[in-house]
Amino acid sequence: MKKILFLLIGCLMFFACREAEADNYEGDSMLNFNKGVAGNGFVLNSQTYSDYKISYGSIKAVEGSHQVKLVFDATQSTAVLGTDFDILDDTDDLGAGETGGEFTIRIYKAPATQDGKTATFKLQSGSLPNAGFDQTYKLNMSLTCPIANFVGIFDNTETWWYNAPGGQFEIKENPSVANQLIIDDFFDVGYDLILNYNPTTFAVSVPEGQETGYIHPSYGMIKVKSSTDGALVSSFNPCTRKLTVYMNYYVPAGTFGNQKEVFQGI
Structure with missing residues (x-):
C-alpha cells in the first residue's frame, strides 16, 4: 500500500x-563531504588498479588559501593503507573563492576480494573548521562482479x-x-x-x-x-x-x- x-x-x-x-547560507566556511558520505569503489580483473574520487566541500566559498587533508581512520576500517589502497595525494590546496576539491584513492586488484573491504576517512584542516555533519566517508572497495x-x-x-x-x-x-x-x-x-x-x-x-x-x-x-x-x-x-x-x-x-x-x- x-x-x-x-x-x-x-x-x-x-x-x-x-x-x-540551503541556498541562503551566510555562515562560516566549514568542511564536509559534500557529495555523499559513502561509496563503492571497484577494480576489474583486467586492471592492476583503479582510481576512485572522494569529493569534499566548504559550505560557502573560502577566503584566502587553505590546506585540507584526507585522514585515514584505520580503527574504523578493514582495508589496509599501502596494501589494499593508497591515497595519491592526501593534501589538497583550497584557494580563495573555491568551494571544494577531491582526493584520489587508488584501489589495487591483487588484494581485492568480491566481499570487499572498507576504508574510513575524515577531513582535517589547520585553518578551516569542520561542519557538524557529513564528517566521515566510508569507501567500500571490492573486486567487481x-x-x-x-x-x-x-x-x-x-x-x-x-x-x-x-x-x-x-x-x-x-x-x-x-x-x-x-x-x-x-x-x-x-x-x-x-x-x-x-x-x-x-x-x-x-x-x-x-x-x-x-x-x-x-x-x-x-x-x-x-x-x-x-x-x-x-x-x-x-x-x-x-x-x-x-x-x-x-x-x-x-x-x-x-x-x-x-x-x-x-
Missing part, C-alpha cells in the same frame, strides 16, 4: 522551503514510497538501453522505476520525469528524478547485490523532497 496522499499534501511546502533555505550477478529478485528493505519495508521486486537489465536497470512495477502495476548506471563506478541516476501513476489531488501527476542533494548519491554493489536509490518526488508546484529506497538481493 502506498503512502496516503493527504500526508504528501502536508509536506509539499515544507520541503520546498527547506531546499530554498558481472552485472549478471546483480540482477534478480530483491527485498525492499528500506522504503519511503510504501508504508513499510518488505516488498519484493524484480530488477533486470533493459535489453533495449545499455547500462539501464528496470525495477518492475515499483510504483504500481505498469509503472516501473528506471535507473541509469555507470558500468565502472556503479553510481546510479534517476531519469527525470518518470511518472509514479499517482495523481496529487491539487497538483497533478507525482513524478521522480535524481536527488537534488549532492550528498545523497545513488549506487549499487554488484557483488553484495545492494542498491540504494535517492529520488526526488515532485509535482509542477513543488517537491516532496529527496527520499530513500534500499533494495537487497535475495
Whole structure:
C-alpha cells in the first residue's frame, strides 16, 4: 500500500522551503563531504588498479588559501593503507573563492576480494573548521562482479514510497538501453522505476520525469528524478547485490523532497 496522499499534501511546502533555505547560507566556511558520505569503489580483473574520487566541500566559498587533508581512520576500517589502497595525494590546496576539491584513492586488484573491504576517512584542516555533519566517508572497495550477478529478485528493505519495508521486486537489465536497470512495477502495476548506471563506478541516476501513476489531488501527476542533494548519491554493489536509490518526488508546484529506497538481493 502506498503512502496516503493527504500526508504528501502536508509536506509539499515544507520541503520546498527547506531546499530554498540551503541556498541562503551566510555562515562560516566549514568542511564536509559534500557529495555523499559513502561509496563503492571497484577494480576489474583486467586492471592492476583503479582510481576512485572522494569529493569534499566548504559550505560557502573560502577566503584566502587553505590546506585540507584526507585522514585515514584505520580503527574504523578493514582495508589496509599501502596494501589494499593508497591515497595519491592526501593534501589538497583550497584557494580563495573555491568551494571544494577531491582526493584520489587508488584501489589495487591483487588484494581485492568480491566481499570487499572498507576504508574510513575524515577531513582535517589547520585553518578551516569542520561542519557538524557529513564528517566521515566510508569507501567500500571490492573486486567487481558481472552485472549478471546483480540482477534478480530483491527485498525492499528500506522504503519511503510504501508504508513499510518488505516488498519484493524484480530488477533486470533493459535489453533495449545499455547500462539501464528496470525495477518492475515499483510504483504500481505498469509503472516501473528506471535507473541509469555507470558500468565502472556503479553510481546510479534517476531519469527525470518518470511518472509514479499517482495523481496529487491539487497538483497533478507525482513524478521522480535524481536527488537534488549532492550528498545523497545513488549506487549499487554488484557483488553484495545492494542498491540504494535517492529520488526526488515532485509535482509542477513543488517537491516532496529527496527520499530513500534500499533494495537487497535475495
